[in-house]
Amino acid sequence: MDDEGGNRRNGADPETYRLGPDGTPVDAGTDGPERSEPETAVEYREAGRRALAGDEYGTARERFDRALELATAAGDDELAAGALLDRGNARLERVGGDAGDPRPAPDAGTTRAAIEDAIADYTAAIERAPSGRAYFNRGLARARLGDREASTTDLERAAERGEGQPFLVRGNAYAEAGADEAARDDFTRAIERTDAARAYSNRGNANRRLGDVAAAREDYAAALDRATELPDGGRRVLVELAGVDDRAATHRVRAAFLAVTGRDLWRGVSLADAALPDADSGTPTWSDAAALVVAGEALREAAGYGRDAAVEADVSALRSGLAAADLPMPTAALVRATAGDDTEADPFETIGALETPDDLAGAVADRDDRALRAAAVAEFGRQLRLYR
Known part of the structure; x- marks a missing residue:
């Protein structure tokens, strides 16, 4: 009352x-x-x-x-x-x-x-x-x-x-x-x-x-x-929109980015996993979803949690697909960080230097996937670095 x-x-x-x-x-x-x-x-x-x-x-x-x-x-x-x-x-x-x-x-x-x-x-x-x-x-x-x-x-x-x-x-x-x-x-x-x-x-x-x-x-x-x-x-709105729009994968990936930047990493991984069946292989949407799933599994393994039974994707197959894809720089750095690959340059330094938006909701309103991607990769990079 x-x-x-x-x-x-x-x-x-x-x-x-x-x-x-x-x-x-x-x-x-x-x-x-x-x-x-x-x-x-x-x-x-x-x-x-x-x-x-x-x-x-x-x-x-x-x-x-x-x-x-x-x-x-x-x-x-x-x-x-x-x-x-x-x-x-x-x-x-x-x-x-x-x-x-x-x-x-x-x-x-x-x-x-x-x-x-x-x-x-x-x-x-x-x-x-x-x-x-x-x-x-x-x-x-x-x-x-x-x-x-x-x-x-x-x-x-x-x-x-x-x-x-x-x-x-x-x-x-x-x-x-x-x-x-x-x-x-x-x-x-x-x-x-x-x-x-x-x-x-x-x-x-x-x-x-x-x-x-x-x-x-x-x-x-x-x-x-x-x-x-x-x-x-707008995360919940994006999830609802995914249920009524033919661009379901895009909306779920954006929602995943928001969840990760809000430090709800496992929700973000779950949303990325749900986006994969509707995403065309090799597209930025697919690679974003695949990279988040791979990063989530790497973080769980590094933290000693074991594999997430709720993740249905074949993580090994996702890694192979990502290795053959032309990835945006932040996504490529995140994938390298999950594998501990620092033969060329420290991926965590690359991730740490990313320009991230001050206004995530504004990036959603502008449909700015590049800004959302950078913010999500930066947060996942911070979490992964704790265990690397």
């Missing part, structure tokens, strides 16, 4: 453990340090949040009720609205799930009643002091009751007040519930409002599940154009 600041409560109390006068820890128990009875509306609200974090729903409700009473008496509409928002959140948490879980209308009468009571609290909060968070939570709660039109109106108002990505949140929840058509509609709304990479990526997933492969390809490509917005630089 989110509060009006958009923060996620995790139940942790930073003051649970303290030191005594002699510097030794004081066991404050599971309830944290002793606190005085709250007196002000703010203190009652904070006490209610602590109780809610500890799943003490009855106590939380009492604290929020008192905070609302005191804030109302003081004429502080903003504080009263905050207490109402918290009380609505507490009602939903008591029956399971939260405002960000728009499922079909529940069958249980008690659950439905709790959601309706939460909506009433959010409505009262809006009447006192309208906020994006109150509209956001009411919109998602209304979606849980199946009132999609009213929910959409609320989320639009939340978005107008700068409340993050409300349609992306609701779309994700619809997708998790298997309602992909509704999810796709929400991701489209999110795109129209924000043009965000995540919205394109998630709509691509929905389109893929709905069987619209062409639309999925377009969405994934648009997400990659905005790869700098994605936390993994």
